[in-house]
Amino acid sequence: MKILYIHGLSSSGNSGTAECLRCLLPDDTIISPDLPIEPLEALEMLKKIVAEENIDLVIGTSMGGMFAQKLRGIHKILVNPSFHVSQSMRHKLGINRFFSERSDGVSEYEITHELCDKYEKIERSQFLNLPASESDNTISLFGSEDNIVNCQTEYLQFYSRHNEFQGGHRLNEKVIRESLLPLVEQLREKLYFEDRYKSKCTLYSQIHN
Secondary structure, three states: OEEEEEOOOOOOOOOHHHHHHHHHOOOOEEEOOOOOOOHHHHHHHHHHHHHHOOOOEEEEEOHHHHHHHOOOOOEEEEEOOOOOHHHHHOOOOEEEEOOOOOOOOOOEEEEOHHHHHHHHHHHHOOOOOOOOOHHHHEEEEEEOOOOOOOOHHHHOOOOOOEEEEOOOOOOOHHHHHHHHHHHHHHHHHHHHHHHHHHHHHHHHHHHOO
């Protein structure tokens, strides 16, 4: 299975969560890019990866959950999604450091009012024209002790599938093992049966045409 992992604000594709997923899912391909700071560039890059890499599942944490929610027509798991990251960014104006090393070697980035406005514009439109099918494709995980971001009420206005885990905003290996991986395995089984059904339909069509 091909999994696209989308990191949160101030993180990178080299985050501890991405590395933990690679360790716990050695037979799967984990694609975890460094997000561009500009939100539209980040979103276009993610859409391109989903299309070109034939991604099966998207996992997004925090800000990455907001970007994942905007990817249509694909299974996704949103972990403590931050649908209004611009609000957090406005409290961090100026130079900020990345938590983990980026492939381009950049260690700092600048948050400006203009950048916050760009994120806010994307956030305002994130639930517009939401297809009904997305409800089946999307599930969220919310930490019961998350005191940084809480978008569960907003999420439930548009989606129904969600689980809670005992923990805060950041994931650790225990939460990944006990709460996130079971969802990945459920999806793996679902995709397996979907593929078998499509194969049978294709074979039936070939025989009767």
